[in-house]
Amino acid sequence: MGWEIAVMLMAGVIIGTLGVLLGIGGGVLLVPLLSVVIGVPIQSAVAASLVAVIATSSAGAGVYLERRLANPRLAITLGIGTTIGGIAGGLIGVSVGSQLLTALFALSLLAVAAITWIRRSEDERHVVIDRDEGQLGDSYYDPNLHQQVHYGVRRLPQGLGLSFVAGLSSGLFGIGGGVINVPSMVFVAGVPVKAAVATSNLMLGFTAAVSAFIYYTSGFIDVTITSVVALGVFIGSLVGARRAPRLRGATISGMLAILFATVGLLMLLRAAGHY
Amino acid sequence: MDDTEEILDALTGRVLLSGAALGLIVAIVGWGMLMFGTPTLRDPLGDPTRLLNDIWKPDPLNLMEVGILILMVTPVAGIAALTVGFFWLGRLRFALVSILLLVLMIASFTVSAG
Numbered sequence: 001m002g003w004e005i006a007v008m009l010m011a012g013v014i015i016g017t018l019g020v021l022l023g024i025g026g027g028v029l030l031v032p033l034l035s036v037v038i039g040v041p042i043q044s045a046v047a048a049s050l051v052a053v054i055a056t057s058s059a060g061a062g063v064y065l066e067r068r069l070a071n072p073r074l075a076i077t078l079g080i081g082t083t084i085g086g087i088a089g090g091l092i093g094v095s096v097g098s099q100l101l102t103a104l105f106a107l108s109l110l111a112v113a114a115i116t117w118i119r120r121s122e123d124e125r126h127v128v129i130d131r132d133e134g135q136l137g138d139s140y141y142d143p144n145l146h147q148q149v150h151y152g153v154r155r156l157p158q159g160l161g162l163s164f165v166a167g168l169s170s171g172l173f174g175i176g177g178g179v180i181n182v183p184s185m186v187f188v189a190g191v192p193v194k195a196a197v198a199t200s201n202l203m204l205g206f207t208a209a210v211s212a213f214i215y216y217t218s219g220f221i222d223v224t225i226t227s228v229v230a231l232g233v234f235i236g237s238l239v240g241a242r243r244a245p246r247l248r249g250a251t252i253s254g255m256l257a258i259l260f261a262t263v264g265l266l267m268l269l270r271a272a273g274h275y
Numbered sequence: 276m277d278d279t280e281e282i283l284d285a286l287t288g289r290v291l292l293s294g295a296a297l298g299l300i301v302a303i304v305g306w307g308m309l310m311f312g313t314p315t316l317r318d319p320l321g322d323p324t325r326l327l328n329d330i331w332k333p334d335p336l337n338l339m340e341v342g343i344l345i346l347m348v349t350p351v352a353g354i355a356a357l358t359v360g361f362f363w364l365g366r367l368r369f370a371l372v373s374i375l376l377l378v379l380m381i382a383s384f385t386v387s388a389g
Contacts, residue, residue, distance in 0.1 A: 044320075051343055051346060051347065054295070054346055054347060054349065054350060055295055055299070055346060057291070057350065058291040058292060058294060058295035058346075058349050058350070058353070059291075059292060059295060061287075061288060061291050061292075061353070062288040062289065062291050062292030062295075063288070063292075064288070065284040065285060065287055065288030065291075066284070066285050066288045068281065068284060070284070072283075072284060072287060072357055073366075073369050076354065076357060076369065076372050076373050076376050077369075077372055079354075079376050080372065080375060080376055080379070083376060083379045083380060083383070084379065086383075087379070087383045090383075135368070205291070205349070205350035205353065206350050206354065206376065206380065208350075209347055209348070209349075209350040209351065209380060210379075210380055210383040210384070212347050213347055213383065213384050214383070216321050216323070216343075216344075216347065217323060219320050219321065219322060220320070220321075221320065221321035221340075221343065222319045222320055222321075223302075223305075223319050223320075223321050223336055223339040223340045223343055224306075224309075224319045224336070224339065225319075226339075226343055227299070227302035227303070227305070227306065227339045227342060227343060228306075230298075230299060230302070230343070230346060231299050231302070231303065234295060234296075234299055
């Protein structure tokens, strides 16, 4: 088990760093790593990934909240949707296979990847410096723009619907839902990408916790593997969260697009039964 | 955002970070025990019923499982901190949303454990 532990720890650090920079839990990369490379049974891989997502969320949110990038009011509001979705996804995930759903999810991700790539520079051209924040909006200091950014939140009902889908995908695929939360907040709710990434990171923990507990009570959590992976992503997340505010919004969006495309392709492989 | 919300955000962040760190430290201690030869009499798959019965046994896998459990309830602690903070700030709408989220999470834990 020696080399497997080293691989899981190092992979956890890298995935945790990337994940917190992009507002995702890293589960989209962890699940195929654990199941294909290490040979962990898929439901245990999903379970370990969900616990790792909690570690990512807690570490990243700790830094993002301190730096006032994450929006807790928006996170708990959208968190209602993701939590209900997470419960549903977890209950379905421990019971049934989901090849068709996986394929549909993969195709959606590829479409989101294309949209995110095309629109990646829009955020910095259109970021609103002084929009009315309203009840759910917030503000943060952007070191790249050298000024305070104020934003409000639009289309909340649609955002809640998408957050339910994010929660559902979390429970089904062992991910945090960030691959849906971040583009939903950016393109639907009009939240600047840096705030969307930070807020999504905070939400991941709520979503993953309910699904993780369902997998735990169903006997799918391998404590040896899960603790190593969670430790790796925790360390990586602490490192990544401290670097995130200095990145340009367009850089984050570009990285997100590449990630979504990669995950979409991995999910298609999974739907085809390769892992 | 005013200063009092800034305090709430920082406090919530500390709760999340500390909870996750505590859970991982407990799990690492379990790993340390395993690597230094402490025997284990169980398989690595988590089981809440077995853990409740055997929690006082010095088994490294029990410690790892406790650490993971602490990690899993850390988001609940974070939401509880937000709930208290929103009440303290007088932001009742968000306090109620937090309570709803808390109830949903605890209910799902209870249902799945049952």
